[in-house]
Amino acid sequence: MSIRIVIADDQAMVRAGLRLIVESEPGMEVVGEAPDGVEAVAVARRTRPDLVLMDISMPRMDGLTAAKQLLDWPDPPKVVMLTTFDTDENLYAALRTGSSGFLLKVSPPEQLLDAIRVVAGGDALLDPAVTTRVIASFAGRHDPVPPPQLADLTPRELEVLHSLARGLTNAEIAAKLFVGEATVKTHVARVLMKLHLRDRAQAVVFAYESGVVRPGTAVG
Numbered sequence: 001m002s003i004r005i006v007i008a009d010d011q012a013m014v015r016a017g018l019r020l021i022v023e024s025e026p027g028m029e030v031v032g033e034a035p036d037g038v039e040a041v042a043v044a045r046r047t048r049p050d051l052v053l054m055d056i057s058m059p060r061m062d063g064l065t066a067a068k069q070l071l072d073w074p075d076p077p078k079v080v081m082l083t084t085f086d087t088d089e090n091l092y093a094a095l096r097t098g099s100s101g102f103l104l105k106v107s108p109p110e111q112l113l114d115a116i117r118v119v120a121g122g123d124a125l126l127d128p129a130v131t132t133r134v135i136a137s138f139a140g141r142h143d144p145v146p147p148p149q150l151a152d153l154t155p156r157e158l159e160v161l162h163s164l165a166r167g168l169t170n171a172e173i174a175a176k177l178f179v180g181e182a183t184v185k186t187h188v189a190r191v192l193m194k195l196h197l198r199d200r201a202q203a204v205v206f207a208y209e210s211g212v213v214r215p216g217t218a219v220g
Helices: 012-023 037-047 063-071 088-097 109-120 128-139 148-152 155-165 170-177 181-195 200-209
Strands: 003-008 028-034 051-055 078-083 101-104
Touching: 003 012, 003 037, 003 109, 012 028, 012 051, 012 109, 028 037, 037 051, 037 063, 051 063, 051 109, 063 078, 063 088, 078 088, 078 109, 088 200, 101 109, 148 181, 155 170, 155 181, 155 200, 170 181, 181 200
Parallel strands: 003 028, 003 051, 051 078, 078 101
Antiparallel strands: none
């Protein structure tokens, strides 16, 4: 079954380029396009896609607001936010929407296709270049207070949370911790459950806001 995709971007040439990339890949199809957030929500409601590629900056309604509306649906599509990386505040806000992917517009086509496959499969794709810079930028402005639910995590689950905050994939976490990917998936699921988080994106926000990971610390 094909992954059904809606493309939302205010630039017609960008939409055309994204459509060309997506439709060159077997198992993916573009079922609609939108030049702004209002139309993105309308098109998604009409076509019921599996995934929406959503530009952050659009007229009438920006991508952040549109994503929030989509993700409030009973059976929402996955959302991958696209950005030129020009404003950290917008990217931080995008993480807070619950979107499952964050991708720079300058990313190579194969990275876009990988993001679609990963997110459509129920995982999240967080570009380390995006998450580390954005969350570190925000977290440096206040003194985080560790929430009590952190005490519910085992040492291994805390390690996994550290890795999630650095944008590592399940495969990378597995290699780092010398365990299988299935074990990592189990740890990730337990971390999200214990911390009452919806997805990896929210885990990244939680890790920086709570001080589990601090800006500038090395991955290790």
